[in-house]
Amino acid sequence: WYHDNLTRHAAEALLLSNGQDGSYLLRKSNEREDLYSLSVRGKDSVKHFHVEHTGTSLKFGFNEFSSLKELVMHFANQPLIGSETGTLIVLKHPYPRQVEEPSIYESVRVHTAMQTGRTESDLVPNAPSLGTKEGYLIKQGKIVKNWKTRWFTLHRNELKYFKDQTAAEPIRALDLTECSAVQFDYSQERVNCFCLVFPLRTYYLCAKTGIEADEWIKILRWKLSQIRKQLEERNATLSS
Numbered sequence: 001w002y003h004d005n006l007t008r009h010a011a012e013a014l015l016l017s018n019g020q021d022g023s024y025l026l027r028k029s030n031e032r033e034d035l036y037s038l039s040v041r042g043k044d045s046v047k048h049f050h051v052e053h054t055g056t057s058l059k060f061g062f063n064e065f066s067s068l069k070e071l072v073m074h075f076a077n078q079p080l081i082g083s084e085t086g087t088l089i090v091l092k093h094p095y096p097r098q099v100e101e102p103s104i105y106e107s108v109r110v111h112t113a114m115q116t117g118r119t120e121s122d123l124v125p126n127a128p129s130l131g132t133k134e135g136y137l138i139k140q141g142k143i144v145k146n147w148k149t150r151w152f153t154l155h156r157n158e159l160k161y162f163k164d165q166t167a168a169e170p171i172r173a174l175d176l177t178e179c180s181a182v183q184f185d186y187s188q189e190r191v192n193c194f195c196l197v198f199p200l201r202t203y204y205l206c207a208k209t210g211i212e213a214d215e216w217i218k219i220l221r222w223k224l225s226q227i228r229k230q231l232e233e234r235n236a237t238l239s240s
Contacts, residue, residue, distance in 0.1 A: 001094035002026045008037065008048060015041040015095060022092030026051070042089045133219050135212070138190070140204040147190070147206070154219065157227060174198070177227050182220040184213070196220065
């Protein structure tokens with residue numbers, strides 16, 4: 001989770017797009033050679049803290065630690081104060097340099113954009129967030145079983161659909177933490193269909209091509225696997 005030449009702006013983009021509360025990374029500070037910055041995501045914002053390397057220890061505020069591991073262990077239990085806001089932040093999730101993600105997104109991941117040597121201003125707008133997708137799908141109605149084309153966006157754990165790409169407000173936002181399965185569906189007369197299973201309703205969607213349907217299924221299944229993993233980690237922490 002040490003990101004050597006990551007800028008402050010790029011660190012914020014990474015942690016806000018792909019991290020969660022308590023995600024953190026270490027990077028070089030732009031101010032001095034012996035200074036590092038610990039970037040930590042709190043609630044919808046990223047805070048940056050100076051860490052000074054003295055040669056034998058690490059200074060963090062009024063505290064001094066013999067190793068980075070000792071510093072992290074300390075703040076995994078003792079919250080940081082997020083500057084003037086007073087937000088309490090605990091170091092929970094180290095943000096690794098290599099991020100597990102769906103194979104179909106390997107060519108567009110944020111890290112690849114960084115390694116191409118683009119400037120900071122190029123990076124943020126051009127690098128897609130991990131696990132995001134958007135596009136038109138044909139959706140079956142709940143009561144009247146007709147099919148309508150809708151614009152879908154996937155971001156974090158939400159799948160939203162809109163009347164069309166220009167609509168400002170979604171018709172509905174589906175919380176993927178409540179979704180139990182995503183799979184191809186062959187019960188419809190249409191081709192390239194798949195369904196999302198929720199407790200109160202199963203949503204039937206169709207893509208233009210089989211490849212597109214396969215991409216949606218892969219990214220949605222990956223999202224569900226990440227949600228389950230986070231839930232297991234949370235339960236393990238609670239039980240310990």
